[in-house]
Amino acid sequence: MADTALTEAMLARFAEAGAARVDAPILLDAETLLDLYGEDIRGRAYVTSDALRGEQMLRPDFTVPVVQRHMSHGAEPARYAYAGAVFRKQERDPARPNEYTQVGYELFARDDPAASDAEVFALFHAALAHLPLRAAMGDIGILTAAVQGLHTTERRRAALMRHIWRPRRFRALIDRFAGRSAVPAHRVALVAGTVATEAPHTGLRAPAEIAARIEALREDAAEPPLAAGQVALLDALLDVRETADNALSQLRDIAVDLPAIGAAVDGLSARLDQVASRGIAPETLDFEASYGRTSMEYYDGFVFGFHAAKRADLPPIATGGRYDALTARLGAGQAIPAVGGVLRPDLAAQLEGKA
Amino acid sequence: MIKLGVPSKGRLMDKTFDWFGKRGITLSRSGSEREYSGEVSGIGGVSLVLLSAGEIPRELAAGRLHLGVTGTDLVHEKLPLWTEQVVSLAELGFGHADLVLAVPACWIDVETLDDLDAAAAAFRAHHGQRLRVATKYHRLVREFLRDAGVADYAIVDSQGATEGTVANLTAEMIADITSTGETLRANHLKILPDGLVLKSQATLWKSRVAGMDDADREVLSRLLAQLGAD
Numbered sequence: 001m002a003d004t005a006l007t008e009a010m011l012a013r014f015a016e017a018g019a020a021r022v023d024a025p026i027l028l029d030a031e032t033l034l035d036l037y038g039e040d041i042r043g044r045a046y047v048t049s050d051a052l053r054g055e056q057m058l059r060p061d062f063t064v065p066v067v068q069r070h071m072s073h074g075a076e077p078a079r080y081a082y083a084g085a086v087f088r089k090q091e092r093d094p095a096r097p098n099e100y101t102q103v104g105y106e107l108f109a110r111d112d113p114a115a116s117d118a119e120v121f122a123l124f125h126a127a128l129a130h131l132p133l134r135a136a137m138g139d140i141g142i143l144t145a146a147v148q149g150l151h152t153t154e155r156r157r158a159a160l161m162r163h164i165w166r167p168r169r170f171r172a173l174i175d176r177f178a179g180r181s182a183v184p185a186h187r188v189a190l191v192a193g194t195v196a197t198e199a200p201h202t203g204l205r206a207p208a209e210i211a212a213r214i215e216a217l218r219e220d221a222a223e224p225p226l227a228a229g230q231v232a233l234l235d236a237l238l239d240v241r242e243t244a245d246n247a248l249s250q251l252r253d254i255a256v257d258l259p260a261i262g263a264a265v266d267g268l269s270a271r272l273d274q275v276a277s278r279g280i281a282p283e284t285l286d287f288e289a290s291y292g293r294t295s296m297e298y299y300d301g302f303v304f305g306f307h308a309a310k311r312a313d314l315p316p317i318a319t320g321g322r323y324d325a326l327t328a329r330l331g332a333g334q335a336i337p338a339v340g341g342v343l344r345p346d347l348a349a350q351l352e353g354k355a
Numbered sequence: 356m357i358k359l360g361v362p363s364k365g366r367l368m369d370k371t372f373d374w375f376g377k378r379g380i381t382l383s384r385s386g387s388e389r390e391y392s393g394e395v396s397g398i399g400g401v402s403l404v405l406l407s408a409g410e411i412p413r414e415l416a417a418g419r420l421h422l423g424v425t426g427t428d429l430v431h432e433k434l435p436l437w438t439e440q441v442v443s444l445a446e447l448g449f450g451h452a453d454l455v456l457a458v459p460a461c462w463i464d465v466e467t468l469d470d471l472d473a474a475a476a477a478f479r480a481h482h483g484q485r486l487r488v489a490t491k492y493h494r495l496v497r498e499f500l501r502d503a504g505v506a507d508y509a510i511v512d513s514q515g516a517t518e519g520t521v522a523n524l525t526a527e528m529i530a531d532i533t534s535t536g537e538t539l540r541a542n543h544l545k546i547l548p549d550g551l552v553l554k555s556q557a558t559l560w561k562s563r564v565a566g567m568d569d570a571d572r573e574v575l576s577r578l579l580a581q582l583g584a585d
Contacts, residue, residue, distance in 0.1 A: 038485070038506050039497055091435040091494075162476060162506065169504030172469070186466040199460030202543045203521040203528075205478060205486075213464045213477055 003101065003345035006352075007083050010103040010127055010343060014081035017123055019105055022080045024065035026087075030055035033064060036298065036329065046087050046098075058087035063298070063323070063340065064330065066106050070338075071331040077109035096315075097346070106340030108327070113337055114267060117302045117322060118274030120339050124306065124318045125280055127343065131351050133306040133317060135284070137244065138291025140164065140321075141301040142251065142264040146237050149260020152177060152226050155216065167293050174234065179225030190214055191221045233258045240289040244272055247287035271302060295319075298326045302339065308351055317351070318343040356402050357567075357574050360414055360423035363391050363405035367557060370449045371424045378582050398581065400574035409433070411560075416440040418565035421575065428454050428532060428555035432495050441560045445584040450557030452532040454492055456499075456550030459521055459528070460543050468503040468549050471528075475507040478527065489513035489526035492552070496530040499552045518542040559584060 011021065031054070033041050045060040059065065062082050070078055083103040090096045105123060109116050125135060147160045156177050163169040175181040189195050191214075201207055233254060240250050251265045272282045292303035301322030308314045320341020328335035361382060362368045372382045380397040384405065393403030404420060411425035412433040424447065430437050458465050465474050475486040486508045490496050493510050500508060511526050518538050520526035532555065533539055536546060559582070567575065579585035 034485075034509065039508055039510055040501050042493070042510070043497055043501070094436070159473070159476075163504065166504045166506070169472075172504070184467060187470075190464060195463045197461055197463050199543050199545075201459070201461045203459045203461075204482070204524050205459070205462065205474070205527055207461070209477065209481060210462060210464050213474060216477075217464070 003349040006345040006348055007101060007103050010345070011081055011083055013123060013127055014079075014103075014105045017079060017105070017119070019079040019081035022066060022069060022082050023084065024059060024062050024069070024082065026059055026085070027056045028059050028065060029053075030057045032068075032330070033057055033060070036064070036326070043091070044088055046089055060088055061086050061342065062102060062104050063106070063326070063342075066104075066340075067323075067327055067330050067338065070106075070108055070336075071327060071334060074108060076336065077107070077111075079108075080106045100344060100346050102342045103345060104340060104342035106338060108336050108338045110337060113301070113322070113339070114270035114274045116337070116339050117271045118278055120320060120341050121275060121302075121304055122278040122280060124304075124320065124341050124343060128306050128318060128348065131306075131317070131348060132309045133351075134286060134309045135304065135306055136286040136288055136291055137302065137304040138288050138293075139264065139268055139302055140292060140299055141267065142237070142261050142289065143293075144300065145261045145264040146234055146258060149258055150226065150230055150234070152230075153220070153223055155220065156223075156226070165293055167290065174226070174231060177226040178228065178231050183221075187217060187221075191218050229257075237261070238289050240287065242287060244282040244285040244287040246283075247289075248272060248282070251289075267301075292321060298323045300325045304341070308347070311351070314347055314350070315344070317347045357400060357421045357571055357578065358402050358404055358419070358565075359395070360404045360406055360411045360420040360425075361393070362408040362411070362424065367408060367424075367450055368405070371447065371557065374447050374449075375582070380578070380581065398574070398578055400570065401578060412437070412441070415560055415562040416564070418562055421562055421565045421567065421571070422578075423560050423562070424557055425560065426450055426452065426555045427558055428452065428492065428495070428553055430558070430560065431553060432492050435494070440563055442563055443558050444561050444579065445559045445582065447557040447559060450555070452534050452555045454495060454530065454532055454552040454555060456488075456496075456530050456547045456552065457518075457528060457533075457539050457544040458547060460540075460545040462545075466548065468500075468505055468547065471547065471550075472503075472505040472507075475505060479507040485509035486528070487511045487526040488528055488530055489517050489520035490530035491517070492530060492532075495552055518544060 030047055046058040047055055049055045066080055085099050086102050087099050090098045107116050107120055143164055147157055150157060159173055237254050240247050248269055255262045255265050276282055292299055299321035303321035305316040306318040307316050318341055322339040324337045327338050361371050375382050382403055383394050385392050385394045391405040393405050395401045395403050408425045409429055411423040412430045414420040415423045416434050434440050465471055478486045488508050489511050491514050513520055517529045517531045520529060
């Protein structure tokens with residue numbers, strides 16, 4: 001089969017880059033994944049259970065088990081390669097496979113994140129060079145830096161950070177903080193202290209927690225709205241969608257007024273230099289500031305994907321990115337910068353057939 | 356033979372029998388009260404299958420029933436692709452029930468989904484666990500909350516007495532079917548005004564996949580004409 005050949009070729013390529021071949025269990029502890037992704041993961045991953053171990057999930061991807069493996073006994077720096085089946089529920093579209101192969105590469109390294117990002121990206125770029133694909137990238141780190149740099153309260157920044165991966169909710173929060181959406185009557189009354197209840201207390205959420213939230217709303221209501229200029233800068237940033245070289249200069253312009261993103265934009269610049277030094281011209285790559293916001297929730301820096309140029313119906317052929325924070329959450333107090341990617345040989349083979 | 360599936364017990368069965376009876380088609384249980392087989396008179400070529408309302412969606416989707424009476428809630432929860440598998444022929448005007456989100460009435464700070472999301476974030480930060488929602492409608496509730504952008508919640512399964520889970524500290528809030536809201540009030544819960552997940556009532560469904568020969572098609576069109584559901 002064409003995709004088996006491609007899998008072997010990818011694994012050989014990854015081995016040449018210094019990766020150790022690893023495997024991962026098919027059954028994963030559901031609680032770990034639920035804590036990371038929230039309840040939504042149940043819509044995408046198969047859940048099963050036994051009376052002794054509780055809920056288990058059929059692995060929806062390799063990243064979590066590979067990170068767990070590295071965090072428990074990995075040397076540094078480390079490069080891993082893997083290939084195997086992943087399982088995804090397809091409740092909406094029966095034509096999409098619910099079991100398919102992923103081939104992946106993960107790199108754990110403390111030094112020179114730009115070089116690590118470029119190493120991973122270039123490996124996938126080279127492996128897919130023969131296919132008619134569009135390479136796109138983004139940087140969640142620039143978005144989070146922009147949010148952290150907003151002139152507003154820590155509480156508002158935290159609320160926005162929490163919804164970076166839910167663009168619609170993020171937008172609703174921005175509108176509220178900017179005073180663009182009407183404050184619900186109930187909230188006005190709550191802040192004014194005119195809401196009371198006869199209802200007895202019930203449940204685990206304590207009266208003090210309810211009081212604390214009302215106090216938080218009161219404090220927030222006293223805050224000035226997020227300045228229109230700040231919102232405009234954020235909008236300009238989210239709208240950046242250009243070839244990578246042009247995107248970089250647009251971001252540099254925005255950074256003049258939003259200095260908080262300066263370091264992250266320097267990071268992008270260094271990454272593009274590293275990519276260029278591996279023979280890939282930045283003007284051939286698309287950069288979208290919002291790239292990866294809806295589908296790649298554990299990535300927190302560089303994100304990338306390779307899309308079939310003429311097959312908008314297909315999912316991306318390869319995706320990847322940086323997930324430093326994930327290693328901290330799975331590492332029980334330890335963390336290490338990490339970046340990786342996966343490729344779907346079945347989709348690549350489909351394109352090869354039609355190329 | 357056209358196979359018609361009807362809930363096998365309780366008010367839903369009685370009201371379904373009434374609804375058909377008013378349209379000249381008599382459905383009845385054959386034999387003893389305990390026997391789950393039925394008879395149809397007033398039209399030929401139709402057989403009655405009595406089964407649990409919760410199984411009727413699956414049987415329609417599998418094509419083992421041509422027609423079935425069950426709630427909108429059950430069809431939407433059990434058949435993600437319901438629009439491709441079944442078609443609604445008639446709303447029967449009973450079995451009204453709304454799938455709603457309900458929180459403790461003492462949560463005066465939570466009135467909208469936006470409040471709920473903020474409360475869930477604070478709850479997780481404070482307790483180190485996600486805010487638990489007790490329900491048996493896992494998929495409908497999950498999709499509703501996802502579309503609303505609510506995060507940091509966990510669904511816990513509750514197949515009955517769901518309103519009691521909050522006082523029993525096994526969930527912080529619930530999503531359940533209610534018709535009058537009486538049980539919710541008795542358990543000191545209130546409905547979130549923008550937390551209406553689904554409006555449901557007993558509905559006559561037709562399977563899009565059940566096989567029919569010419570005779571079956573003729574029977575079905577006569578039946579639907581008589582029911583005024585064509």
